[in-house]
Amino acid sequence: MDWRTRGLCLGEDPDLFFPIGNTHSGRTAVQVDEAKAVCRRCPVAERCLAWAVDVGPVEGIWGGMTEGERRALRVRTVRRAVMTHTAA
Ligand code: SF4
Numbered sequence: 001m002d003w004r005t006r007g008l009c010l011g012e013d014p015d016l017f018f019p020i021g022n023t024h025s026g027r028t029a030v031q032v033d034e035a036k037a038v039c040r041r042c043p044v045a046e047r048c049l050a051w052a053v054d055v056g057p058v059e060g061i062w063g064g065m066t067e068g069e070r071r072a073l074r075v076r077t078v079r080r081a082v083m084t085h086t087a088a
Helices: 003-008 028-038 045-055 067-085
Strands: none
Touching: 003 045, 028 045, 045 067
C-alpha cells in the first residue's frame, strides 16, 4: 500500500474525494469532476484504481472513478472473462 503515500490527494481536502449526494448533478457533480482532475494528474492512479476494483465496494473517488463507475468496470471485466472462457 505504499503507493498511497505518493497519491496527489494527500495534498487535497479529503472531503473532495467523498462526495455526498447525486454524483451526476449539481454541486456534487462538480466536486466529482474536481476530484477526478486530481486523479488524472496522479502518478499512482493505475495502482489506486486496481486496488479499489480488487477490494470491492468502497466509497469515494479512487483511481479517477466513482464507486458506481468501478462497479460497472467490475461487471464488464467479469462478463468479458466469462465470454472468453465460454468461447474457448
Ligand atoms: S488516483 Fe486519485 S484517489 Fe488515487 S491516490 Fe491518486 S489522487 Fe488519490
